[in-house]
Amino acid sequence: MKSKLSLFTLFAILCINSISAQTKIIKTDAEWKKILSPAEYQVLRKAGTERAFSGKYDHFYEKGTYYCAACGTPLFSSKNKFDSGSGWPSFDNHIGNNVGFNEDHRFGDTITEIICNICDGHLGHMFMDGPKKTTGKRYCVNSLALKFKKSQ
Numbered sequence: 001m002k003s004k005l006s007l008f009t010l011f012a013i014l015c016i017n018s019i020s021a022q023t024k025i026i027k028t029d030a031e032w033k034k035i036l037s038p039a040e041y042q043v044l045r046k047a048g049t050e051r052a053f054s055g056k057y058d059h060f061y062e063k064g065t066y067y068c069a070a071c072g073t074p075l076f077s078s079k080n081k082f083d084s085g086s087g088w089p090s091f092d093n094h095i096g097n098n099v100g101f102n103e104d105h106r107f108g109d110t111i112t113e114i115i116c117n118i119c120d121g122h123l124g125h126m127f128m129d130g131p132k133k134t135t136g137k138r139y140c141v142n143s144l145a146l147k148f149k150k151s152q
């Protein structure tokens with residue numbers, strides 16, 4: 001009986017942990033405007049796109065992690081970054097379940113929008129013309145949607 005109880009407790013803790021790991025961050029537009037710069041707000045909350053070759057992480061190859069600029073969730077690792085020549089930071093994979101995918105019909109053909117799974121912030125798009133040696137995927141991300149932290 002005792003071991004059954006503790007197993008149940010362990011199971012309950014695991015459930016609570018996995019729920020809290022996916023807890024959404026929901027804010028009003030006014031609240032996001034207070035936190036984000038106007039340019040960040042335009043990309044993250046209004047699905048805008050920064051000008052090609054203008055972003056600070058386009059030609060940037062330090063070792064570390066890229067976090068969501070809105071909510072601080074780790075999204076991409078420098079290990080997955082590559083130079084696509086597109087003018088935007090490009091990755092061949094994302095971290096955990098932290099990136100979500102939506103169909104985007106705004107550009108004629110249906111393309112895949114990528115979002116932060118925690119705050120639903122717009123990050124960019126995913127294309128299937130990435131490095132064939134790894135995933136074949138190209139996560140094309142706005143620098144404005146990211147905050148880089150160097151690995152220790």
Ligand SMILES: [Zn+2]
Nearest residue numbers: 068071116119
């Ligand atoms: Zn986020």
